[in-house]
Amino acid sequence: MIIVHHLNNSRSQRVLWLLEELGLEYEVKRYERDPQTLLAPPELRKVHPLGKSPVITDGELTLAESGAIAQYLVSRRGAGRLAPAMDSPGWPRYLYWLHYAEGSVMPPLLVKLIFDRIEKSPMPFFVRPVARGIVGKVQSSFIEPRLGDHLNFMESELRRSAWFAGEEFTAADIQMSFPLEIAIHRAGLDASRPKLMAFLERIHARPAYKKALERGGRYDLNF
Numbered sequence: 001m002i003i004v005h006h007l008n009n010s011r012s013q014r015v016l017w018l019l020e021e022l023g024l025e026y027e028v029k030r031y032e033r034d035p036q037t038l039l040a041p042p043e044l045r046k047v048h049p050l051g052k053s054p055v056i057t058d059g060e061l062t063l064a065e066s067g068a069i070a071q072y073l074v075s076r077r078g079a080g081r082l083a084p085a086m087d088s089p090g091w092p093r094y095l096y097w098l099h100y101a102e103g104s105v106m107p108p109l110l111v112k113l114i115f116d117r118i119e120k121s122p123m124p125f126f127v128r129p130v131a132r133g134i135v136g137k138v139q140s141s142f143i144e145p146r147l148g149d150h151l152n153f154m155e156s157e158l159r160r161s162a163w164f165a166g167e168e169f170t171a172a173d174i175q176m177s178f179p180l181e182i183a184i185h186r187a188g189l190d191a192s193r194p195k196l197m198a199f200l201e202r203i204h205a206r207p208a209y210k211k212a213l214e215r216g217g218r219y220d221l222n223f
Contacts, residue, residue, distance in 0.1 A: 001025065001026065001027055002019065002024060002025070002026040002027070002056055002057070002058045002073075002077075003026065003027045003028075003029055003056060003057045003058075004016060004019070004026055004027070004028050004029070004054065004055075004056050005029050005031065005044060005047050005048075005053055005054065005055040005056065005057070006028050006029065006030055006031065006053065006054070006216055007031045007032075007033060007040050007044070007053035007054070008030070008031070008032050008033055008216075008217060008218060008219075009033060009218070009219060009220055009221060010033075010040075010053050010054065011053065011054055011066045011178050012053045012054030012055075012066070012216075013178070013212065013213075013216050013219055014054070014066055014070070014174050014175065014177060014178055015054045015056065015066065015069055015070070015073075016028065016212035016215050016216045017174055017177070017208060017209050017212035018069075018070055018073055018074075018082070018171060018174050019073065019212075020208035020209075020211045020212045020215075021081075021082060021171075021174065021206075021208040022073065022074075022077060022078055022081060022082065024073070024077055028215055028216065030217065031043060031044055031053065040052060040053055047062065048062060048064050050064065052064060054066050054069055056069055056073075065102075066101075066102060066175065066178075067098060067099050067101070067102050067103075067175060070098060070171045070174065070175055071098065071171075073171075074171045078171075082169070082170050082171040082174075083170055083171055084165065084166070084168070084170070090165055090166045093164075093165050093166065094165035094166070094170055094171075094172050095172075096172075097164040097165050097172035097173075097175065097176060098165075098170075098171060098172040098175050099175075100176075101172075101175040101176050101178065101179050102175070104150070105150045105154075105179045106178075106179050108143055108146045108147050108150065109147065109179055109182050109183065109186055109187060111143055112143050112144075112147065112186045112187065113182075113186060115143065116186070144187075144188075147183070147186075147187040147188075148187075148188075150187075151183065151187060151188075151189060151193055151196065152193075154176075154180070154193075154196055155193040155195050155196050158195035158196060158198075158199055159195055163199075164176050173199075173203065174203075176199075177200075177203055180196060180199065180200055181200065181221050182221050183196075184200075184221075185221055185222045
């Protein structure tokens, strides 16, 4: 039995969705973030030394990293579903988007989250103008332009095809869901990029997505 060590409001929601799309049986073991720090609880370190989520256990195997988990589940349990054949022309594009989500677009989104929290954090009054000035400068000159580049790139790619890897829905689209859902709150994603917004509407309407929300519980990325 596959066990998903599921942290609320996290990437592990994608793993539940992937399992629902594949029609695989699984068990959910829930963990809750610290409401102040938003960090995962120490209990997760008993599953994986880094104490991060998502993590799955499948028999004797313990596997972390959402991209690795997605590739493992599709390759070992997918029976040819949610991925093009490895010898097909579409496979390299699928592989790219499967890992772009975490390798390229999530790092600036995480930096944006950290800097947003610094800007809002309490601090001595004499430090506040300097700290917020530095944060504002980094945000406007580096982070926000990079995020804009990513959003424009993703928008242009969805003009090429219905889904990120081509005309068929794949696990790459599941991987891309999380950064785009965060981008609504952190990167200014809105109706000015209609292809990305339409993508989110389509995935949110999928029965397996809705079923995964029922299994995973409250899912709110506006933190």
